[in-house]
Structures are given as structure tokens and as C-alpha cells.
Amino acid sequence: MAQKTPFALSLSKGFSFLLGKGRKGLRQAQPERIGKVVGALLTIACVFAAAPAQAERVKDLGQFQGLRANQVIGYGIVVGLAGTGDDSLEYATQGMKGVTARFGLTLPPGVNPQLKNSAAVMITAELPPMAKPGQRLDVTVSALGKAKSLRGGTLIMTPLRGADGQIYAMAQGSLAVGGLGVDAQDGSKLSVNVPSAGRIPSGATIEQAVDTGFGTTPMLTFNLAEADLTTALRVAAAINANLGNGRARAVDAVSIAIDAPPGVETRTMLMSQIENLDVDPAQAPARVIVNARTGTVVINGAVRIRPAAVSHGKLTVRVDENPTIVQPAPFSRGRTALEPASDISVEEERNPMFQVRETASLADIVKTVNAIGASPADLVAILEALKQAGAMKAELVIL
Structure with missing residues (x-):
């Protein structure tokens, strides 16, 4: 021990x-x-x-390859601000023209709307492992231009794309802003926290699942959070002792390869058993x-x-x-x-x-x-x- x-x-x-x-x-x-x-x-x-x-569970030492979070991002427009928006910035103007064009409204040539009540924003979120369509995500909304505050704003429906360019979620909703900014006529300013960023709890709906591929890969791979040869060998030994000798082998200081029959349901049960095994990790250097x-x-x-x-x-x-x-x-x-x-x-x-x-x-x-x-x-x-x-x-x- x-x-x-x-x-x-x-x-x-x-x-x-x-x-x-x-x-x-x-x-x-x-x-x-x-x-x-x-x-x-x-x-x-x-x-x-x-x-x-105390022995630690395998699930606390790392995670299976493929079961990871994925980041998504989008560009959108927040409306309903009380004069604290981007005013007439070009990219905010283009974004508003794109929004109005979705509803068949085309602004006359040369007419640029004054956007004091709207702001161009970037929306970021994180898809959890095995996220399914219809599930909700929390999103973070951050001002992209000169908007002083997003308090009281509403995000217009915005697609969220992954690194491959595909749409994985749609975001929309009212912002919850913890910051506060006030400007006086003499030029004095008061800012509490960061009013130019906020969150929308459950503000995005997943439209497409990310294919993890762990159900069809030749074998399962468990990756340690910290590289350690001794710990990798102990994890492989614990798996072999409980699931059969020769089932698992340490590939290197991080990865443990595990032979598993194909099929999502079968592998899910096997992964659950492995995650709850107790292992004594090696002493830190x-x-x-x-x-x-x-x-x-x-x-x-x-x-x-x-x-x-x-x-x-x-x-x-x-x-x-x-x-x-x-x-x-x-x-x-x-x-x-x-x-x-x-x-x-x-x-x-x-x-x-x-x-x-x-x-x-x-x-x-x-x-x-x-x-x-x-x-x-x-x-x-x-x-x-x-x-x-x-x-x-x-x-x-x-x-």
C-alpha cells in the first residue's frame, strides 16, 4: 500500500x-x-x-479516449440594449442587415442603421461528451466591439459551429449580466465587474451529436491525466485482475489499451466497470x-x-x-x-x-x-x- x-x-x-x-x-x-x-x-x-x-478510482485518474468535450462558437447580435450598444460599427451593421434579410426585409442602399441598442457578440459553449440532440447548454456571450454593457439584452437566434464548420447547436435567449457600468455627463465612469459579457443559462439547444467512435474502434484506450509509468502498469494490472488476464496492457506512460467486444452497449457496461476499479497510484516524484x-x-x-x-x-x-x-x-x-x-x-x-x-x-x-x-x-x-x-x-x- x-x-x-x-x-x-x-x-x-x-x-x-x-x-x-x-x-x-x-x-x-x-x-x-x-x-x-x-x-x-x-x-x-x-x-x-x-x-x-486511500486507493483512487480509475475514473479519477483519467478518461477514455473519445469521451471528451468539444467547443463550439458563433457570431451573433444582441438587441434590446438601453443605448449601450456598438452604435454604427461596420461589422455590427452588416450583422444586423443579415438578421433582417432572414425575414425578407432589405434595407435601402446606403442606409446604415444606428445600432445604439444592439451589439455584435461572440457566443461560446462546450458540448459535453455524448451530448444528444435536444439537450440544453449554457452559453457565454461577449461583446465584440464598443458596447459598454449587455445588461437587459436578448441574443437573436445564432448557430454555433464546431472546428469542422458544422452546426451543432442553436443559441438564443435573454442575457444574465453580473456587471454594471454607468457613465456621467462630466466624463466620470463607474464599472462593477465586467458588464460587456454575460451568460444565458440553458441558452442553446443541441442540434447534432458528435460521433465519438468508441463503439467501433478496434480497442478501448484509457488515458491518464498525468503521465506515470508505474500508475499505468497498476491500472492495467487492476483491469486484468478483475476482467481477465491479458485484457489490458500499458502502451506507454499515459495510455492503457483494453481489448473489448464491439458495440456501444457492451462497451458502455465494460467502461463503467473499469471506471469504478480501485488503484493505488504511484507516489509523486x-x-x-x-x-x-x-x-x-x-x-x-x-x-x-x-x-x-x-x-x-x-x-x-x-x-x-x-x-x-x-x-x-x-x-x-x-x-x-x-x-x-x-x-x-x-x-x-x-x-x-x-x-x-x-x-x-x-x-x-x-x-x-x-x-x-x-x-x-x-x-x-x-x-x-x-x-x-x-x-x-x-x-x-x-x-
């Missing part, structure tokens, strides 16, 4: 949640508090390390994730460090400006002057060198970096140096 591994999380304000002392760490903390906090940290780490991992923008550092429990010595110090240069006002002598032609006075001081914070023993655990790593008072930004530099020195065998990912 695989084991869960603990992880460490460091926020941009330092490690205060671990030791309650912020960036100063253990250096200025009371010895009794240090012992209690470090002891509690090690206890929590041991509890997580001893807790067995040693990895350190660093978000340089927020200062968040995540270390998983698989990270190990070889013998190494760590030292961390800070050099602070401080410049104080204390200008002095110099007054001229009475009845002289001199002028009041500002005499600069600068005071420069350099302070170097000295920290002792800490040794990290071999096979250091996650708790030892956290304890060490807190002991030298490292902030999240400093921790990134320390981890990079340990990796360059060959003392840390882990993937360092910087977001």
Missing part, C-alpha cells in the same frame, strides 16, 4: 504559521517554544507519513514548487537532501538623509540654503552554518531553513543552490 507524504507550505509573510516568529525564525525564539513547536511539527509529519493512502510572484513554496514529502552545509546572511545598506537649513547673517546678501547631510551605514547579519544530515526528511528541511531565518524569497535561492550542488535530488518548478 502506498503511503501519503506530508507537504510544507510557506506564505509570502514568512514561516510564521510554522514557528510563530515570522522571518526571524528560531534565532530569537524562546528555547521552550522552539522545542514545543518543532516537536509538534515532527509529530504531524510522522502522522502524515504513517497514514496509508520529488518536486519543489515555487511561485515567485506570491512567495508560496510547496515541498512534497518525497524530497530528500544529501549531506550539505547551509549558511545564510543578509547585507543591509542604509542611507539616512538629514539636510540642514543654513541661514545667512543678518543684513547680508546671502540666501537661505539647504546643506545636505548623509549618513551611510552597512549592517551585515551573520548566521552560523547549519549542516543538513543525509536522508533529511521534510521536517528537517523546514527546521533548517527556519533556523537561519530565511524568507520565502531566500528559500528559493537556498533550494536552487542545493540543487546546483547536487545535494537535492528533486525537480524545482518556478511558476
